[in-house]
Amino acid sequence: MVPVKYARHLIPVALFSLLSGCVSNTGREEEKPVDIYDQLKNNNVQYVTEEQVPESGPEYVRLNMVEARAAYFRKDFVNVTKYCNRTLTVAPATAEAYYWLARIAVDQNDFQQAYTMASKGLTVVKDPNMKAELQRIQTMTQMGSR
Amino acid sequence: MARFFSFLRSVFLRLALLALVVLVFAAFYMDAWLIEKLNAKQWTVPATVYARPLEVYAGQVLSQEAVVNELKAAGYRSMMGRQAGTFTVAGNTLTVHLRPFRFWDGLQPAQSVSLTFAGDRITAVRSSRGRAADVRLEPMEIGRIHTETQEDRLLVRLQDVPQHLVDALIITEDRYFYSHHGVSPRAIVRALFVNTREGKVVEGASTLTQQLIKNFFLESSRSYSRKLMEILLAVLLEIHVDKKAILGAYINEVFVLQDGAKAIHGFGLASQYLFGLPVSSLSVEQGALLIAMLKGPSYYNPLRFPERALERRNLVLKLMAREGRLGAREAEIAMSKPLGLLDRKEMLASYPAYLDVVRRQLRRDYSDESLRLDGLRIFSNMDPQWQWRSQRELQQGIMQLESRYAAKASGIDGAVVAVDHATGNLLAVVGGKASRHSGFNRALDAKRPIGSLVKPAIYLAALGGGYTLSSQISDAEFSMKTHNGTWRPQNFDRQYHGDVPLYLALAKSYNVAAVRLGMTLGIGQVSKTLGRLGVEEALPQLPSLLLGAVELSPMQVAQAYSTIANAGFYTPLKSIREITDGKGRVLKRYPLRLEQRFSPDVIYLLDFALQQVIREGTGSAVREQFRPGVRPAGKTGTTNDQRDSWFAGYDANKSVVVWLGQDDNRPLPVTGGSGALPVWAGVIAGNTAIEGRANVPDNVRMIWIDRHSGLLSAEGCPDAMLIPYTAGTEPTESVACATTSHKVMNWFEKWFQ
Numbered sequence: 001m002v003p004v005k006y007a008r009h010l011i012p013v014a015l016f017s018l019l020s021g022c023v024s025n026t027g028r029e030e031e032k033p034v035d036i037y038d039q040l041k042n043n044n045v046q047y048v049t050e051e052q053v054p055e056s057g058p059e060y061v062r063l064n065m066v067e068a069r070a071a072y073f074r075k076d077f078v079n080v081t082k083y084c085n086r087t088l089t090v091a092p093a094t095a096e097a098y099y100w101l102a103r104i105a106v107d108q109n110d111f112q113q114a115y116t117m118a119s120k121g122l123t124v125v126k127d128p129n130m131k132a133e134l135q136r137i138q139t140m141t142q143m144g145s146r
Numbered sequence: 147m148a149r150f151f152s153f154l155r156s157v158f159l160r161l162a163l164l165a166l167v168v169l170v171f172a173a174f175y176m177d178a179w180l181i182e183k184l185n186a187k188q189w190t191v192p193a194t195v196y197a198r199p200l201e202v203y204a205g206q207v208l209s210q211e212a213v214v215n216e217l218k219a220a221g222y223r224s225m226m227g228r229q230a231g232t233f234t235v236a237g238n239t240l241t242v243h244l245r246p247f248r249f250w251d252g253l254q255p256a257q258s259v260s261l262t263f264a265g266d267r268i269t270a271v272r273s274s275r276g277r278a279a280d281v282r283l284e285p286m287e288i289g290r291i292h293t294e295t296q297e298d299r300l301l302v303r304l305q306d307v308p309q310h311l312v313d314a315l316i317i318t319e320d321r322y323f324y325s326h327h328g329v330s331p332r333a334i335v336r337a338l339f340v341n342t343r344e345g346k347v348v349e350g351a352s353t354l355t356q357q358l359i360k361n362f363f364l365e366s367s368r369s370y371s372r373k374l375m376e377i378l379l380a381v382l383l384e385i386h387v388d389k390k391a392i393l394g395a396y397i398n399e400v401f402v403l404q405d406g407a408k409a410i411h412g413f414g415l416a417s418q419y420l421f422g423l424p425v426s427s428l429s430v431e432q433g434a435l436l437i438a439m440l441k442g443p444s445y446y447n448p449l450r451f452p453e454r455a456l457e458r459r460n461l462v463l464k465l466m467a468r469e470g471r472l473g474a475r476e477a478e479i480a481m482s483k484p485l486g487l488l489d490r491k492e493m494l495a496s497y498p499a500y501l502d503v504v505r506r507q508l509r510r511d512y513s514d515e516s517l518r519l520d521g522l523r524i525f526s527n528m529d530p531q532w533q534w535r536s537q538r539e540l541q542q543g544i545m546q547l548e549s550r551y552a553a554k555a556s557g558i559d560g561a562v563v564a565v566d567h568a569t570g571n572l573l574a575v576v577g578g579k580a581s582r583h584s585g586f587n588r589a590l591d592a593k594r595p596i597g598s599l600v601k602p603a604i605y606l607a608a609l610g611g612g613y614t615l616s617s618q619i620s621d622a623e624f625s626m627k628t629h630n631g632t633w634r635p636q637n638f639d640r641q642y643h644g645d646v647p648l649y650l651a652l653a654k655s656y657n658v659a660a661v662r663l664g665m666t667l668g669i670g671q672v673s674k675t676l677g678r679l680g681v682e683e684a685l686p687q688l689p690s691l692l693l694g695a696v697e698l699s700p701m702q703v704a705q706a707y708s709t710i711a712n713a714g715f716y717t718p719l720k721s722i723r724e725i726t727d728g729k730g731r732v733l734k735r736y737p738l739r740l741e742q743r744f745s746p747d748v749i750y751l752l753d754f755a756l757q758q759v760i761r762e763g764t765g766s767a768v769r770e771q772f773r774p775g776v777r778p779a780g781k782t783g784t785t786n787d788q789r790d791s792w793f794a795g796y797d798a799n800k801s802v803v804v805w806l807g808q809d810d811n812r813p814l815p816v817t818g819g820s821g822a823l824p825v826w827a828g829v830i831a832g833n834t835a836i837e838g839r840a841n842v843p844d845n846v847r848m849i850w851i852d853r854h855s856g857l858l859s860a861e862g863c864p865d866a867m868l869i870p871y872t873a874g875t876e877p878t879e880s881v882a883c884a885t886t887s888h889k890v891m892n893w894f895e896k897w898f899q
Contacts, residue, residue: 060203081737082251085569086201088738092568092799093839101738116715116740123713123746123840 061091068100077104095125095134102137111141176375177382183363191521191728192290192298195504197528198571198723199249199282202261202271207834209266210240213283216530217242220286221422221488230256231423238263245424247284250525250724250732254282266834288528289501291508298405300414301521301728304394306426307413311433312393313471314462318437320354321469324389328355328380355380358396402436403443420448422488430472431480434462448485456485499561499577500528502587503701503721511734521728526721527571529564531832536562536574536802537581539828544579544806547816554815560806560822561588561700564829567708567801569738570717574829575701586809589700594790594807597694598655598818599703599783600676602710602752604664604692605652607675610748611667614875615649615755616856621659626689635661635693638784638817647856649755649869653763655782657693664692678743679706680716694783703794704803710752711779711796713840714744747843747872753779754870756795764819765795768827772797777839778830782818789813791821795830798839802830845873852881859883 068083081104084097098121105114118137125131200216202208214224217233222242225232230245239262246256259281262270273281290298304312316323322330330353337351352360359379383392401409402416410416413436417425421432428436438458439446448455460481467477504526512522540560547555564574577587586592609615621643625634635657637643643656651659664672672692673685685696698706701719709716717740725734756779759765764782772778780795791806791814804822807814814821842848848868852859856877859866863883871877 059205063203078251085738088568089566089571090206092566113739116742119742119746120713120715120740123843125841 058091061087061094065094065096068097072100072103075107077107080104093124095121095127095130097121098124099130099134099137102134102141106137106141115141173378173382176378177385180363180379180382181386191301193508193522193524194287195289195291195501195524195526196285197288197526197530197533199285199525200530201282202259202268203281204268204271206268207266208268210235210238210261210263212531213240213261215534216283216286219530220284221418222284223422223488228258229427231427242283245284248523248726248730249282250523250726250730250735253730257281259283285525286530288497288526289504291501291505291524298408298410298415299398299412300418301398302412302414302425304390304397306424307397308426308428308433310430310466310471311413311425311428311436313469314434314437314466315354315393315397315440317465317469317471318462319357319440320352323354323393326353326355328382328384329353329377352376353380354396355383355392358392358399359383361399361401362395400440401443402439403447403449420487429480429483429486430466430476431459431463431483432486434466434480435459435485438462448487452485452487459485497528497533497575497581498585499581499587499589500526500533500572500575500721502577502590503572503575506590507721508725522733523726523728523730524722525724525726527566527573527723528575528721529573532564532573532800532829533576535832536564536576536829539825540576540581540804541579543821543825543828547806547821551815557808557810557812558806558814559588559809560804560825561592562805562825562829563589563700563704563803565704565708565719565801566799567711567717567796568799570708570719571723572719572721573800575721588805591699592805592807592809593697593699593702594805595695595785596698596703597783597785597790597792598657598660599781599792599794600672600691600694600696601652601655601660602756602781603675603679603706604660604667604672605648605755606679606710606744606748606752607667607671608648608663609751610675610744611671612875613648613663614856614871614877615751615869616647616851616877618645618856619648619651619659620644620662621646621651621656622662624658624662626665628689633689647853649758650763650853652755652781653758653761655759655764661689661692665689676706678716679709680718680743681706694785700803700805703792703805704801707780707794707796707803708801709743710749710756711801712740713746714742714749716741716743745843746840747846750840750843750846751870751872753840756780760795765793765823767819768823768831771827771831778827780826782823784817784819787813788815788817791816792818793822793826795826797830797833800830800833802826804829842870843872846870847873847876849876851877852883855881857881 064083064087068080068087071077071079071083080100084101087094087097098117102114102117102121105111105117115138118134118141121134122131122138125134200213202213214233214235221231223232224234226234228243230243233240233242239260241258241260243258244254244256247254255275258274260270260272261268271281320330320333322332326332330351333353334351356376359376363379398412398414400413401411402413403410403419405419410419413425416436417423417428417432420435421428423432435448435455438455438461439448441458445451446455446458463472463477463480466472467474472480504524508524540562544555544558544560547558559578560576561578562574562576563572565571566573575589577589578585608617621637623634623642625632627633637657638655642658646654646656646659648663651663669687669689669691673687676685676696681698681702683696683698683702685691688695705719708719717738720736722736724732724736726732757777759781760769760778765780776797778795778797780793783790783792783794789807789811792804794801794803796802804826806816806821806825847870849871850859850861850863850866851857851869852863853865853867858877858880860883863881866883
């Protein structure tokens with residue numbers, strides 16, 4: 001319990017804390033990344049392709065990623081690789097393709113490759129949730145765990 | 147007298163008995179020999195190499211003409227109807243009737259696919275099988291890796307051969323096939339009679355079994371003993387195998403025609419070669435033509451002697467009608483049809499340089515024996531659109547130089563390597579201007595000094611060692627003592643430019659600045675950077691390395707520049723994606739593997755500088771050829787006395803390297819910018835993949851600076867330009883023009899980082 005006579009010294013500190021809290025939080029709620037793993041499983045990820053020319057066929061890319069996701073969850077890694085490679089040939093800035101390749105590498109205990117794939121995905125990722133997920137893979141592969 | 151005849155009779159009987167015993171022993175011996183040969187015999191089936199399959203989808207940038215060209219190259223024909231292996235064009239709709247094809251991941255069944263185009267884009271894809279998202283056009287065959295005997299065949303089963311073809315074969319070559327036991331006495335007597343009447347050999351008596359024995363097991367010499375062996379072995383063969391097996395072996399063994407050095411054996415390949423069709427799809431007259439050729443493959447070669455071949459074909463059809471195997475009307479219709487050969491212009495294209503790369507990659511993983519006997523199916527990464535464009539641009543580029551510079555340009559040759567740097571897939575390899583002919587593969591084997599192509603390695607080492615794009619580099623006169631005397635590097639324009647910002651020294655390819663910087667960093671550091679880029683070659687640890695006195699092939703340069711283009715991630719270039727055996731089982735895959743060799747922020751800075759080469763540097767001549775939004779980057783390379791003209795560059799997902807030079811090392815009348823650069827631009831400007839460059843790395847900021855002094859500036863100030871900096875390396879001093887508001891914004895940003 002702080003003695004009352006010292007309380008007045010705390011007023012400027014309290015005021016400063018309040019002010020810095022206001023300034024740093026003005027209008028910007030820090031968004032916690034959503035666990036994208038569940039979203040990907042249910043195919044409800046918004047496919048964001050800002051730098052891609054919209055009329056050049058993102059539908060094809062989206063379809064390939066849907067197939068890749070489905071293949072991953074039935075552990076059909078051969079087809080995951082196929083769909084990811086197809087996507088990267090057409091749209092190399094598709095972070096999700098690197099994400100699935102990284103996940104396969106994790107499942108195969110090739111943590112070095114998983115880290116590298118995730119790093120590559122991070123060079124092109126746009127979606128903040130995907131970014132967080134790629135960073136999570138980087139972290140867990142550095143620690144050598146799943 | 148009686149005793150004499152008795153004596154003769156006794157001798158004769160003993161001799162006959164002896165001969166019989168010898169014959170029996172010989173028969174047993176040859177039977178054993180035959181069984182051993184039958185068990186050991188394997189057909190030599192070469193490995194087949196395919197290009198990448200064309201995957202089609204709505205929204206794809208691809209013209210109808212490009213698709214048709216690929217279909218023709220894969221042996222598809224333009225014709226009405228729904229026969230597999232054909233296509234039709236109706237306005238902006240292309241309908242393809244795909245043949246079934248076994249890819250590395252399974253069989254794609256026959257189906258009809260309809261593609262709708264609007265300009266240079268596919269707007270809709272419909273498949274008769276429903277899954278339009280998964281449609282791949284059959285890949286074209288780009289070559290075969292042959293045996294020493296140069297035999298080529300496509301194995302087929304007897305049940306795949308149409309009955310009319312079998313009928314024509316029996317009627318023409320061995321009408322008593324089903325009734326004799328290897329040798330046909332009737333055929334012998336008939337042949338004797340006909341040949342005696344004609345006074346020359348016009349009819350043979352060899353059965354199909356005898357022909358098979360001769361081709362399969364014996365040499366082709368003509369002697370009585372060989373003939374005797376042939377007869378004996380034919381009888382023995384018929385004891386061991388049934389008629390169907392003999393027929394099945396025959397249709398795969400028979401020599402049909404010669405294609406240069408290659409001998410085409412079997413109806414399977416002959417059918418593909420002449421008609422672009424599987425043997426099961428042959429019509430009566432097409433089958434009759436194959437049979438017609440057997441009597442004399444050279445004499446009746448339809449490609450060289452079409453009239454002769456047509457006449458002989460019609461004779462076969464008449465024979466079939468006479469023997470009741472064909473109706474009279476049917477025969478008449480068949481005889482009225484032309485030969486119907488495939489237009490071989492599209493199929494004659496050969497890709498020796500690319501095949502060479504495939505062979506070398508295979509040699510690492512397979513013995514020559516496996517390649518010969520297993521009938522491997524090799525699915526390569528060659529992209530026909532890129533390959534054709536690379537060949538065309540190289541040839542046209544060289545032709546233009548020859549017509550502009552006449553004698554000075556005679557003998558110029560070149561090479562092109564195109565890569566999908568995100569995956570490491572080799573899309574195109576051109577080894578020379580005569581790209582269809584095998585010979586010296588300049589893309590792989592022409593190791594030439596790379597000149598200024600080495601400079602990105604110097605600047606990359608600098609950027610990774612604390613330099614920024616605006617660091618002032620001295621381009622003042624420089625000399626140093628070497629064991630050969632004094633070395634005084636010169637700029638191309640023979641001038642010195644004082645202090646210049648780093649990015650500009652690279653964009654303008656100033657030699658002196660590069661040497662000064664390289665010497666400061668250390669040759670070892672530059673050499674190490676080249677190694678990290680993927681150059682696996684012993685490098686001379688001499689100052690001349692800094693001006694590119696190191697010999698590399700275009701392929702090696704492509705590997706290095708792909709690492710830069712791929713945001714600092716190295717992936718080995720590969721020509722093969724999958725290998726399967728003849729039954730479709732996957733034997734080997736070549737998956738994507740990456741190695742991060744440089745940090746993204748350093749590469750981002752280098753990439754910016756290489757973009758400046760095109761924007762304002764030695765590559766600016768082609769700046770306008772690129773559509774808005776595309777940010778090409780690259781480096782020119784010109785060696786001493788202009789003996790080599792290089793350009794290595796990339797866009798968001800493809801890298802291309804072009805080299806021009808003379809095999810005898812004579813000087814060229816062009817530099818990298820005036821020779822290789824236009825060829826490069828022609829190749830890469832056709833890239834239709836979706837753009838998508840790497841993001842600005844998290845710790846890189848775009849800052850306005852003064853382009854001459856490298857000091858802080860602001861938007862709107864004269865000579866201001868936006869340049870990336872890694873955090874903490876931004877300039878702190880400003881030019882006078884930098885506004886107060888800019889300074890305040892910087893201050894605020896620093897507080898809230």
